[in-house]
Amino acid sequence: MLRVASRPLTVLSDEQIETLHQASLRLLEEVGVEMLDGRAVDLLAHQGAEVDRASHRVRLPRELVSEAVSRAPARFTLHGRDPRKSVEMGGDSLVLAPAGGPMMVEEGSERRPGSYQDQLRFIKLTHHARLLDITYRCVEALDLPAATRHLDYLHAAVRYSDKPIGVMSLDATAAEDCLAVASLLAGGRERLPDVPMLMGGVNVDSPLRFSRETLEGLMAFAEAGQPLKITPFVLAGVMSPVTPAGSLVQQNAEVLAGIALAQMVRPGAPVVYGSFGTVADMRSGSPMFGTAEGVLMEVAAGQLAGRYGVPHRGMGLVTSSPLGGVQAALEKASCLWGLVLSNTHLLIQAAGWLEGGLTASYEQFALDLEMWEGMERFLAGLHVDGEAMALESMARVGPGGSFLMDEHTLAHYRDSIRASPLMETRGWDAWLADGARTVEQRAGDIWRRWLEEYQEPPIDAGVEEAVREYVERRKSGEPPGVPAGR
Amino acid sequence: MLRVASRPLTVLSDEQIETLHQASLRLLEEVGVEMLDGRAVDLLAHQGAEVDRASHRVRLPRELVSEAVSRAPARFTLHGRDPRKSVEMGGDSLVLAPAGGPMMVEEGSERRPGSYQDQLRFIKLTHHARLLDITYRCVEALDLPAATRHLDYLHAAVRYSDKPIGVMSLDATAAEDCLAVASLLAGGRERLPDVPMLMGGVNVDSPLRFSRETLEGLMAFAEAGQPLKITPFVLAGVMSPVTPAGSLVQQNAEVLAGIALAQMVRPGAPVVYGSFGTVADMRSGSPMFGTAEGVLMEVAAGQLAGRYGVPHRGMGLVTSSPLGGVQAALEKASCLWGLVLSNTHLLIQAAGWLEGGLTASYEQFALDLEMWEGMERFLAGLHVDGEAMALESMARVGPGGSFLMDEHTLAHYRDSIRASPLMETRGWDAWLADGARTVEQRAGDIWRRWLEEYQEPPIDAGVEEAVREYVERRKSGEPPGVPAGR
Numbered sequence: 001m002l003r004v005a006s007r008p009l010t011v012l013s014d015e016q017i018e019t020l021h022q023a024s025l026r027l028l029e030e031v032g033v034e035m036l037d038g039r040a041v042d043l044l045a046h047q048g049a050e051v052d053r054a055s056h057r058v059r060l061p062r063e064l065v066s067e068a069v070s071r072a073p074a075r076f077t078l079h080g081r082d083p084r085k086s087v088e089m090g091g092d093s094l095v096l097a098p099a100g101g102p103m104m105v106e107e108g109s110e111r112r113p114g115s116y117q118d119q120l121r122f123i124k125l126t127h128h129a130r131l132l133d134i135t136y137r138c139v140e141a142l143d144l145p146a147a148t149r150h151l152d153y154l155h156a157a158v159r160y161s162d163k164p165i166g167v168m169s170l171d172a173t174a175a176e177d178c179l180a181v182a183s184l185l186a187g188g189r190e191r192l193p194d195v196p197m198l199m200g201g202v203n204v205d206s207p208l209r210f211s212r213e214t215l216e217g218l219m220a221f222a223e224a225g226q227p228l229k230i231t232p233f234v235l236a237g238v239m240s241p242v243t244p245a246g247s248l249v250q251q252n253a254e255v256l257a258g259i260a261l262a263q264m265v266r267p268g269a270p271v272v273y274g275s276f277g278t279v280a281d282m283r284s285g286s287p288m289f290g291t292a293e294g295v296l297m298e299v300a301a302g303q304l305a306g307r308y309g310v311p312h313r314g315m316g317l318v319t320s321s322p323l324g325g326v327q328a329a330l331e332k333a334s335c336l337w338g339l340v341l342s343n344t345h346l347l348i349q350a351a352g353w354l355e356g357g358l359t360a361s362y363e364q365f366a367l368d369l370e371m372w373e374g375m376e377r378f379l380a381g382l383h384v385d386g387e388a389m390a391l392e393s394m395a396r397v398g399p400g401g402s403f404l405m406d407e408h409t410l411a412h413y414r415d416s417i418r419a420s421p422l423m424e425t426r427g428w429d430a431w432l433a434d435g436a437r438t439v440e441q442r443a444g445d446i447w448r449r450w451l452e453e454y455q456e457p458p459i460d461a462g463v464e465e466a467v468r469e470y471v472e473r474r475k476s477g478e479p480p481g482v483p484a485g486r
Numbered sequence: 487m488l489r490v491a492s493r494p495l496t497v498l499s500d501e502q503i504e505t506l507h508q509a510s511l512r513l514l515e516e517v518g519v520e521m522l523d524g525r526a527v528d529l530l531a532h533q534g535a536e537v538d539r540a541s542h543r544v545r546l547p548r549e550l551v552s553e554a555v556s557r558a559p560a561r562f563t564l565h566g567r568d569p570r571k572s573v574e575m576g577g578d579s580l581v582l583a584p585a586g587g588p589m590m591v592e593e594g595s596e597r598r599p600g601s602y603q604d605q606l607r608f609i610k611l612t613h614h615a616r617l618l619d620i621t622y623r624c625v626e627a628l629d630l631p632a633a634t635r636h637l638d639y640l641h642a643a644v645r646y647s648d649k650p651i652g653v654m655s656l657d658a659t660a661a662e663d664c665l666a667v668a669s670l671l672a673g674g675r676e677r678l679p680d681v682p683m684l685m686g687g688v689n690v691d692s693p694l695r696f697s698r699e700t701l702e703g704l705m706a707f708a709e710a711g712q713p714l715k716i717t718p719f720v721l722a723g724v725m726s727p728v729t730p731a732g733s734l735v736q737q738n739a740e741v742l743a744g745i746a747l748a749q750m751v752r753p754g755a756p757v758v759y760g761s762f763g764t765v766a767d768m769r770s771g772s773p774m775f776g777t778a779e780g781v782l783m784e785v786a787a788g789q790l791a792g793r794y795g796v797p798h799r800g801m802g803l804v805t806s807s808p809l810g811g812v813q814a815a816l817e818k819a820s821c822l823w824g825l826v827l828s829n830t831h832l833l834i835q836a837a838g839w840l841e842g843g844l845t846a847s848y849e850q851f852a853l854d855l856e857m858w859e860g861m862e863r864f865l866a867g868l869h870v871d872g873e874a875m876a877l878e879s880m881a882r883v884g885p886g887g888s889f890l891m892d893e894h895t896l897a898h899y900r901d902s903i904r905a906s907p908l909m910e911t912r913g914w915d916a917w918l919a920d921g922a923r924t925v926e927q928r929a930g931d932i933w934r935r936w937l938e939e940y941q942e943p944p945i946d947a948g949v950e951e952a953v954r955e956y957v958e959r960r961k962s963g964e965p966p967g968v969p970a971g972r
Contacts, residue, residue, distance in 0.1 A: 030881065285890065325924065326925045337827075341827065367812065374820065385731075400695045403726060412729050417722070
């Protein structure tokens with residue numbers, strides 16, 4: 001888990017934060033949101049919201065929102081099956097997770113629909129990657145039946161990794177399956193609030209609408225005290241106002257509505273303020289990722305999350321590029337620097353994501369981790385003391401000399417310099433003579449080596465069997481939920 | 487010229503800045519520097535330095551250095567032939583210049599030695615580029631005689647652009663030629679301090695050595711009140727200690743020695759604190775550019791320059807990559823974000839630089855300018871007011887609606903969103919159907935279009951003729967300097 005001692009980058013003044021905050025409250029109060037689930041509407045009405053049951057429109061008084069949001073914790077622990085892999089959400093930590101749920105896979109120059117085999121490989125690569133903290137699907141297993149794919153993912157995530165697990169797109173059934181598996185890992189449903197090992201994702205149907213499935217998942221996870229990240233996708237010009245400030249107001253209102261509902265279900269429920277906003281390419285209506293506008297919106301969203309004292313999830317290393325290459329590198333680098341230097345605690349899509357989330361790439365996975373290795377080194381900062389300042393070495397070498405063989409160089413080059421296995425430093429002729437291999441080809445070597453190096457983590461045989469049995473039973477048609485007595 | 491309202495990124499505490507500063511003064515006092523020019527040694531001895539004329543070693547008392555450096559101005563104007571192109575060095579400005587002096591050219595997939603024709607094209611491209619502020623050579627004209635190439639460059643820089651002019655690698659003859667041409671532009675040698683149009687570059691033969699040529703150029707420019715940037719190249723592990731802190735101490739000492747000498751020659755002489763430091767790949771001894779260590783060193787150097795109140799020149803968009811592509815993109819992006827967000831006022835190598843400075847690339851030139859376009863948009867920040875927050879638009883569109891055809895979208899999409907001509911946003915299928923063109927290919931279209939769009943700036947016929955005559959006279963063997971009466 002990365003630690004970020006200083007997050008100096010801001011794009012909003014305190015006054016602007018307050019202006020956007022007030023506008024969001026006004027939007028929730030005057031326009032409101034649609035909540036397409038009767039139980040959620042009932043709960044909000046009971047708490048004092050003004051509801052129109054015919055249109056599912058809920059208008060939330062500002063005091064109600066502010067009071068509910070104030071109950072959200074500033075930080076919480078997401079547990080790994082191996083306690084050493086547990087991560088802090090909030091504070092000075094920056095938690096990284098790979099791509100969420102692309103449909104396609106890119107391997108070398110091949111692009112194909114994702115399979116369960118790909119999903120397994122990505123889970124193993126994520127487990128192996130020192131800088132990735134949470135298991136995610138990375139790619140849909142399109143060769144498995146849609147209705148039970150989430151069960152195969154849960155089983156694989158438990159079996160092939162011992163890191164905390166991220167899940168997405170919950171409806172009531174999927175949420176119940178997640179909580180059942182989490183209960184088996186935690187040693188009982190009643191232990192879930194104390195040892196949360198799964199984090200759920202709540203998406204918003206922007207603008208200002210929460211689907212029935214979303215609300216079912218949100219309420220089930222909140223009730224069980226399982227962490228939730230609440231993330232609208234505001235695409236400025238299509239799903240939100242074209243002006244970044246307008247999109248931020250809407251996004252903020254949507255997240256606040258979701259956080260408020262979760263806190264009404266269970267005060268103190270662990271939540272993450274998710275932002276995932278960018279502008280549309282008005283020539284095509286497609287999102288443009290990794291642009292200046294997108295990074296500005298993300299940095300601003302982090303400042304808003306900071307106002308509420310809730311951990312912030314930023315977009316991740318995102319790109320519109322249909323393939324790995326210069327565009328992906330540039331767009332991802334903008335996200336990397338903008339988000340790491342601003343108020344961000346969690347990044348999903350931190351490795352492997354391409355083409356606006358449609359594709360997961362093995363080569364890009366290795367490249368993105370190389371970017372994180374560099375950033376980790378940058379965050380470690382400079383070491384300034386007598387030995388590092390090397391005055392004796394400079395006196396010894398003197399004007400016009402070389403440090404190459406000086407004892408100070410020999411003593412410190414290992415801890416002073418990180419040599420990248422991907423980057424070429426020798427110049428054109430040496431590079432050509434050595435086969436003119438591209439960075440992408442080297443990245444291909446690296447993820448394949450990682451897969452070879454992968455070691456399955458130990459797992460309690462009883463837990464593994466219980467999870468496997470649960471998944472098999474569910475796939476054979478039984479209803480979700482762990483029967484009493486198990 | 488970019489304006490940077492906030493430079494929040496720092497990597498040194500105030501105490502660490504002071505520690506490095508004191509170590510640099512101690513290095514200058516105890517170890518000293520070699521100054522391979524008798525005039526410089528005489529001047530320093532006269533001012534109180536301890537000199538050893540046999541070894542050319544000069545030890546500088548700390549009071550002498552501090553007092554001299556304190557005379558350097560915090561900001562100055564570098565003038566363009568067109569006064570609207572003049573730039574402020576220091577303050578909140580960030581001045582950009584293209585590559586300095588690569589030997590090779592990359593055009594598409596062709597790599598070849600640089601020619602005068604290439605130099606002319608790069609001068610025109612630089613003139614055309616809205617975000618580049620200073621003309622530089624970009625590439626050596628290897629097809630011209632080495633002894634007089636600088637004259638052809640000066641003539642071309644005056645003729646094909648009206649921006650301020652950067653020159654490098656000065657010896658006494660080249661410096662005199664520069665000052666002669668600058669005098670013709672300024673309307674007389676006595677006007678040079680008031681209307682400086684050329685900025686000279688002083689390199690240091692690290693560790694701790696100034697060559698005779700360097701010192702001749704430094705003193706000539708300082709005497710004439712022409713701006714100088716003083717830039718060691720500290721390659722940690724080879725030309726400076728392998729530890730970044732040690733390299734910073736040495737670099738700081740070298741820059742301070744250069745600035746001090748310039749101030750002794752002419753108190754108040756305009757100078758720029760140049761840094762160009764990175765670590766060596768210890769497998770090959772080659773520099774690794776755009777690494778975490780390199781960016782850390784650059785950010786720290788900016789903080790040191792800030793301590794002395796002198797404008798800071800950072801490396802630029804540098805890379806070790808022998809060709810354009812993912813490596814170049816990633817390494818340059820690290821430089822871009824690290825340097826723009828920290829204390830930097832001038833970046834040379836801001837466009838076109840590849841392969842550790844050996845190669846200038848046309849495609850990379852266009853790509854780098856695309857990075858600057860994005861950064862300019864980022865620096866413009868967010869606009870937050872009632873119209874931008876779009877509450878009426880959100881009320882109109884309502885939950886579940888689309889903003890695509892809303893009047894607010896139509897009114898604001900042009901000023902809200904910058905669509906890049908290089909980046910693909912439409913996804914794989916549309917990209918494939920449209921010819922599967924790479925970013926590099928699009929960059930090729932763009933620089934060619936820029937060259938077509940280039941318009942020669944007007945020039946006073948008398949000035950142009952005077953410069954041309956001077957260059958011709960010098961190339962025919964006459965000594966440098968404008969004869970009295972011209």
